[in-house]
Amino acid sequence: MLLILSNVMIAVALFFMAFGIIGIFRFDDFYSRILISSKVETVGFITMLLGMMLRTGWDYSTLKILLIGLMAIITNPLSTHAVARSAYISGYKTGREKKDRG
Amino acid sequence: MTTLNSTLLVISVYIFLVLIRVIMGPTIWDRLLGLNMITAKIIISIIVLAVLTERSYLLDIALVYSVLGFIGTVLIARFVERKGKI
Numbered sequence: 001m002l003l004i005l006s007n008v009m010i011a012v013a014l015f016f017m018a019f020g021i022i023g024i025f026r027f028d029d030f031y032s033r034i035l036i037s038s039k040v041e042t043v044g045f046i047t048m049l050l051g052m053m054l055r056t057g058w059d060y061s062t063l064k065i066l067l068i069g070l071m072a073i074i075t076n077p078l079s080t081h082a083v084a085r086s087a088y089i090s091g092y093k094t095g096r097e098k099k100d101r102g
Numbered sequence: 103m104t105t106l107n108s109t110l111l112v113i114s115v116y117i118f119l120v121l122i123r124v125i126m127g128p129t130i131w132d133r134l135l136g137l138n139m140i141t142a143k144i145i146i147s148i149i150v151l152a153v154l155t156e157r158s159y160l161l162d163i164a165l166v167y168s169v170l171g172f173i174g175t176v177l178i179a180r181f182v183e184r185k186g187k188i
Binding site for chain 1: 105109112113116119120123129131132134135136138139142143145146149150152153158161162164165168169171172175176179180182183185
């Protein structure tokens with residue numbers, strides 16, 4: 001039963017990651033791309049780690065995977081924010097804003 | 103155990119697709135975004151490999167890799183933001 005549940009969770013995580021890949025290829029603005037990567041990647045990461053925790057059972061490995069998940073929840077939005085802030089401060093404009101200005 | 107093997111295969115295909123985005127990315131921030139996504143996928147594949155071969159010390163390597171990837175992304179972003187003065 002736990003094996004089937006973990007297989008379902010792994011499949012859902014792979015679907016989320018596939019949506020993230022489609023997102024970074026379809027959007028043509030940088031800010032849209034970084035938004036879709038931040039959201040979808042974090043959800044796929046957490047779902048995959050849940051599937052792995054269900055598969056290992058109750059062990060030391062479960063706590064280590066939980067620690068990696070907490071680390072990812074904290075650091076993934078921070079690094080995305082750092083990249084977006086760097087692009088904004090450096091004066092990156094999307095195509096629409098350039099068209100409005102002149 | 104065939105599920106984990108196919109999961110590793112699919113994740114390597116995803117890494118290849120993100121690498122295409124990194125190569126054809128117009129700006130440097132697209133390449134940073136691709137670096138961030140590839141780091142997350144490598145961490146996931148290390149965890150899958152640790153569960154597949156039942157070696158729990160690989161999870162420590164995944165933890166260290168997540169910290170180093172975060173520091174690398176933030177440092178490169180600040181380096182570009184301050185135009186060479188870190």
